[in-house]
Amino acid sequence: MGLALISVALLIGLGALGTAIGFALLGGKLLDGTARQPEMAPMLQGKMFLIAGLLDAVPMIGVGIAMYILFVVAPGLS
């Protein structure tokens, strides 16, 4: 049963790690782009939120499955 808990931790942890790095890079590039062309800021920000939404999928699917494992597959753990 303990393995399920480890799998939940890995699922959420690694997903969060990857997304954090991804969002940091995304934010950095947004600031670079805005610094280079301030008048493009609104459009760039719009695109950034769109990609942020897409990026969000990966850890969120991981978290969704992790919650499923935690509460449905091995309810005894929580």
Add this chain to the structure above:
Amino acid sequence: MAAEGGTQTSSDYILHHLANLTYGKLPAGYVRDGQALSTDTWTFAHTAQEASDMGFMAIHVDSMMWSIGLAIVLGILFLIAAKKVTPGVPKGFVGFIEMVVEFIDNTVKDTFPYRSKFVAPLALTIFTWVFMMNAMDLVPVDWLPMLAAKLSGDPHLYFKVVPTTDPNITLGMAFTVFFLMIFFTIKNKGFMGFVKELTLHPFHHPLMIPFNFVLEAISWIAKPISLGLRLFGNLYAGEMIFILIAIMYGAGWALGLFAGVLQWGWAVFHILVIALQAFVFMVLTLVYMSMAHEVDEQH
């Protein structure tokens, strides 16, 4: 629905709050509350265990009611706005609706360069409906079910308020988009066009057909699944955190106050997540529709 008697442990609270209100068929001879059922009975499941025993022939009544209800509310809202629209400067409510429609129209024009009477209304419906369903997540977890339990007098009545935390709803919408993709591909490129797209796409050489087909099949299957699970994952995790915060209310004064602040903070962040996921769902649908309408490259 929860374990009767004794203090409710936090995991009971969580499990209790994850169970949809399911209406389904329990087979004859199913032991329920101590006595076996004489005939196949259609009933509301009392416990999550019963809900899963109902197997396939069971409907999540709460998700269906909330999603269809919200769709009707939206339909009425847009109908009222459509009736009151005047050529002059729009005021108040009609102005707001026009703002939403214009926002969607611009996005559709950017993403979908082809002529289609169906795609823009589809985008508007998806965005507003998914946004409204997600917005139900901001209502604190226990308010509506407790209200309903008081009104109906049945203390054990519980239902999940947010339809999009039910994978059936999100995957259902995603696979509808998937079948629309197939329909429009066949309509615009003909059935042979569809077959060609599946078999000849990356490498235009008859020898490479099996490899192409595997590649294309995987990318076609991944689209609806990622589309549906993205929305489900975000909302399910969001609601899970609301449930965890709600547990803290029961643990004394100091923690309750702290939980209030947490709930407010998470709700504010969640407003962004709600709008973003509805927007992403719509944009991806438009991208898939524009791929289906793309006929300019000749084979």
